[in-house]
Amino acid sequence: MSVPNQRIVKVHREMPGKEGNFLQIKKSNLYEAYRTLNATALCLYLFLAGNKDGYNLEYSPKAIHAEMGMPESTCRDQFKVLVEKGFLVPKHEGRNIFDFYETPRKNA
Numbered sequence: 001m002s003v004p005n006q007r008i009v010k011v012h013r014e015m016p017g018k019e020g021n022f023l024q025i026k027k028s029n030l031y032e033a034y035r036t037l038n039a040t041a042l043c044l045y046l047f048l049a050g051n052k053d054g055y056n057l058e059y060s061p062k063a064i065h066a067e068m069g070m071p072e073s074t075c076r077d078q079f080k081v082l083v084e085k086g087f088l089v090p091k092h093e094g095r096n097i098f099d100f101y102e103t104p105r106k107n108a
Contacts, residue, residue, distance in 0.1 A: 023050040029102040033087070036104060040074055041081040048082075048100045059098075 016022035023046065033045050047068060051057055061075035070078075082088040086104030091097040 021050060025049050025102060032103055036085055037081065037087075038078075040070070041078040041085070043068070043070060044075065044078040044082060045087060048087075049102060057100075 033042055037045060044064075047064060047070075048057070059079070061070075061072035064070055064075050065072050079088065082100075083090070083098070086101075086106065088098045088100055089105050091099055
């Protein structure tokens, strides 16, 4: 132990193998999102980050609710938070096409 009374935690992870999707994100990006977002927006951030790079997700609050249990109204509200914080950036002004970034864009 490096510090008296320090807890040691051994991590046991399930490796994804061939049976499905998994989330992989740089720790520094996750920590920045944690410092920037509220807990609910962070959940939506993780949902979006769990998709393959370049994937075009058809964003549906109803589908997100069915998959992870987040209320549809919360999905809509937290989408706006991700836009305000620069994690979601409109591709063209006034359109419903957005780019998701693991780190916020300063020009958002």
